[in-house]
Amino acid sequence: MKKEYLRGMYYMLSPSLRLLVRKIYYLPIDLYESLIDKREKYEPKKGDIYIGSGDFISQGKHHLNLLKKYTNLKESDSVLDIGSGIGRTAVALTKYLNINARYEGFDVVEKGVKWCNSKIKKDLPNFNFIYVPLNNDLYNTSYEKADSFKFPYEDGVFDVVFLFSVFTHMGISEIDNYFGEIERVLKPKGKCLATFFLYTSEKEEETSIIEGFSFPIKKDGYRLMDKDVTSANIAIEINCLKEMIVANNLKLASIKDGIWKDEISNIKSISNEYQDIVILEK
Numbered sequence: 155m156k157k158e159y160l161r162g163m164y165y166m167l168s169p170s171l172r173l174l175v176r177k178i179y180y181l182p183i184d185l186y187e188s189l190i191d192k193r194e195k196y197e198p199k200k201g202d203i204y205i206g207s208g209d210f211i212s213q214g215k216h217h218l219n220l221l222k223k224y225t226n227l228k229e230s231d232s233v234l235d236i237g238s239g240i241g242r243t244a245v246a247l248t249k250y251l252n253i254n255a256r257y258e259g260f261d262v263v264e265k266g267v268k269w270c271n272s273k274i275k276k277d278l279p280n281f282n283f284i285y286v287p288l289n290n291d292l293y294n295t296s297y298e299k300a301d302s303f304k305f306p307y308e309d310g311v312f313d314v315v316f317l318f319s320v321f322t323h324m325g326i327s328e329i330d331n332y333f334g335e336i337e338r339v340l341k342p343k344g345k346c347l348a349t350f351f352l353y354t355s356e357k358e359e360e361t362s363i364i365e366g367f368s369f370p371i372k373k374d375g376y377r378l379m380d381k382d383v384t385s386a387n388i389a390i391e392i393n394c395l396k397e398m399i400v401a402n403n404l405k406l407a408s409i410k411d412g413i414w415k416d417e418i419s420n421i422k423s424i425s426n427e428y429q430d431i432v433i434l435e436k
Contacts, residue, residue, distance in 0.1 A: 177201035214246035225345040231313040235259035237320035240266035300328035333402035349429035351389035407433040
């Protein structure tokens with residue numbers, strides 16, 4: 155209950171205040187690491203990392219391993235990182251993609267995009283990051299909606315598209331629009347790796363009462379963690395997800411259960427990823 159209470163208090167803050175609170179919280183350790191010169195070249199200060207937890211560099215390497223395992227990512231591929239954040243996955247890719255590869259990333263938080271372009275793109279011109287001012291009640295107060303957003307890329311240009319912990323913070327209509335855009339920008343036979351919180355109708359009750367990480371707010375085909383911050387976290391009923399995939403001319407290649415649902419499932423996760431992994435093909 156304490157964890158859920160603190161999370162609720164955090165969600166009550168405005169997006170800008172959440173970023174400020176995080177920066178203040180990590181200020182002592184950031185100052186210490188600056189003094190001892192501990193951070194790697196492409197590693198931001200902890201107070202600037204506005205999403206995720208754990209070791210920044212190790213998590214990026216983990217994402218890279220998942221991409222190689224489930225999408226057959228090649229060193230020369232063209233990739234699109236949706237929700238590129240402050241470069242968690244991009245940093246790992248700087249040591250894997252070669253000069254013939256193309257990396258594109260976009261994010262709704264401007265500070266992350268600026269950091270990535272000032273650090274990564276400055277050294278590697280085949281890496282590019284774009285800020286898109288889309289509304290998200292967890293991260294910003296922009297007015298443009300994600301459910302009508304068109305990706306700023308041409309048709310059929312990417313071998314691999316990936317989204318880590320992005321669809322878990324979006325509404326159903328927004329996810330549906332993104333599926334259509336992913337299908338449009340993927341090359342024939344291209345693949346997409348995305349993470350979700352998924353549940354079946356048989357396990358819906360358990361999903362609503364998981365201690366410390368539950369989705370108590372029931373909607374049509376999905377459940378929310380917080381009734382006031384709809385982007386806080388969303389869990390989607392698996393048949394709802396499948397309907398959107400088919401409607402957007404994508405194919406569901408596989409689903410790998412995440413660690414988060416170990417408490418409600420008899421099947422132990424084998425993906426070593428907290429969220430559920432979904433692999434799509436064009």
